[in-house]
Amino acid sequence: MTTLPKHVPSSLVPPPSVAAPALPDWIEARVRRYFNDRVARLWGGGHLLHGREPGPDALFLNSNDYLCLLGERALVRAQARTLLACESELLMSSIFQHGDTPQHRLERRLADMMRAEAGLIAQSGWAANVGLIQSIAGPGTPVFVDMNAHASLWEGITAAGAQPIPFRHNNIEHLDRQIAHMGPGVILVDSLYSTNGSVAPLPALAQVAESSGSVLVVDESHSLGTHGPGGAGLVVQLGLEQRVHFRTASLAKAFAGRAGFIACGERFKEYFAMEARPAIFSSGLLHHELAWFDAAVDFIAAADDRRQRLHTITRLVRDGIAELGYNIADGTEQIIALETGTEPQVKVLRDALQARGIFGAVFCPPATSKNRSLVRLTLHAKLVAADIERLLDVLGDIREQVNLREWSSTRRAALTD
Structure with missing residues (x-):
């Protein structure tokens, strides 16, 4: 049975109804490295991709359903x-x-x-x-x-x-x-x-x-x-x-x-x-x-109207985020990367957004290169003006809290100026 470090919350690994067979040392070593090096050291004992439970007013920007087909009658x-x-x-x-x-x-x-x-x-x-x-x-x-x-x-x-x-x-x-x-x-x-x-x-x-x-x-x-x-x-x-x-x-x-x-x-x-x-x-x-x-x-x-709305929303949101000082110049379309750098840095951003009801998707290795972790915001065709205003207000409010000046994307932009 896998033995977890004492500082890893037991909630991350629910107790099994039947104990699994013991793993050989060469597999167990890899499991321990994950819990020690990532969960405990980099993530502070939590799970980087999860965080808070969304509330009833959550704004979800983590779905790939760009045209909002799910639920179409x-x-x-x-x-x-x-x-x-x-x-x-x-x-x-x-x-x-x-x-x-x-x-x-x-x-x-x-x-x-x-x-x-x-x-x-x-x-x-x-x-x-x-x-x-x-x-x-x-x-x-x-x-x-x-x-x-x-x-x-x-x-x-x-x-x-x-x-x-x-x-x-x-x-x-x-x-x-x-x-x-x-x-x-x-x-x-x-x-x-x-x-x-x-x-x-x-x-x-x-x-x-x-x-x-x-x-x-x-x-x-x-x-x-x-x-x-x-x-x-x-x-x-x-x-x-x-x-x-x-x-x-x-x-x-x-x-x-x-x-x-x-x-x-x-x-x-x-x-x-x-x-x-x-x-x-x-x-x-x-x-x-x-x-x-x-x-x-x-x-x-037949969804030309939704495609056009998605592209219009994308331009509005991208322009607004860029005006706030975030470097999102690597992309142009409905996927927006807020690249912080390290995994601890992206956890700070995740927590700041989720505390204000904004839920994006955390991307970290192996989905990104080392020290290029990010929160990905995916836009969709049914966002309304109030949603966009809320997102931009939150991103404006948290710049100091998330230490935007020290992000890898911010430093990279400074080198090209």
Whole structure:
């Protein structure tokens, strides 16, 4: 049984109903390091990602439901009708599905939305990225990956046994040098980065891929639904759908469900089903899950007003936060990073915000680099003027309390002035 340091609250590890088998020392040492080095030393005995319980007046800025689909009655009814009407269905890997199935019809609709030749549904955005990279790269393949790219893209490189070649965030010159040194391979980027809301230079990346003979993979998790005509994403907005080899997305963002998607060619779709381990060894979606996404495609395609409101809110909030002296210049979109630096510093910010009813999401290693911890605020289309005013008032009031002058992002901004 794991023995915790005395200063770690027992509430962090609830008492089990049955004692687990004792772990060997080499695992126990890793568990102890977590509780000693992070929970006790850096976090002061609490949990960095949790903090206070939200009150009834809490302002939640920690959800990826950018267009506020959760709770939409049309989507809920579509899912409920399917769930209640479906007396029996087969629970199995999608690889065994054949013919005109609900999943294949949804894949066609999503591909049409993204102006792609074909597409396929995965169990999650994570599975989509890991499966895709594992099926296109292999041992020794150079994979050029933006240093801010999502962890699932990095995990895909590991699954493929490929060679990761990082390049500095959004730095085309550095990418060019890496390819010149290593030769062509696979380029992995996010269209809209999930930690700071920055946008990839997609036209320049497409040019690099074409000139070097490399394959370009773009994760559109945070731009599908929120950007582009009918929510088709940034690749379509920029007219690059014929120049990007693969697009992936988590449907747990603007689509507010549980699945992932890969936009690809028809021939590759068949290959993927037999080669990607997440596709082979995971069950497909159930009919009521597919019904949610089917209804969401229609809803999102017609949601120009919500997209426009989201972009308007984003500009207002970003301008207001910047005027208060916070350095958020790394990003431009609905994801806003308040980068403090160390984990103890971000805990101070978290506590100051939560004490005033503002709940963002704490990001720390491994979601960020060391000493670049942050609170991520994610905006959504149903924020009202009072919410924005409240957020800006709080951020103005706490600047001294959180020691804004000493944040890593503040110091970095001073160096560039």
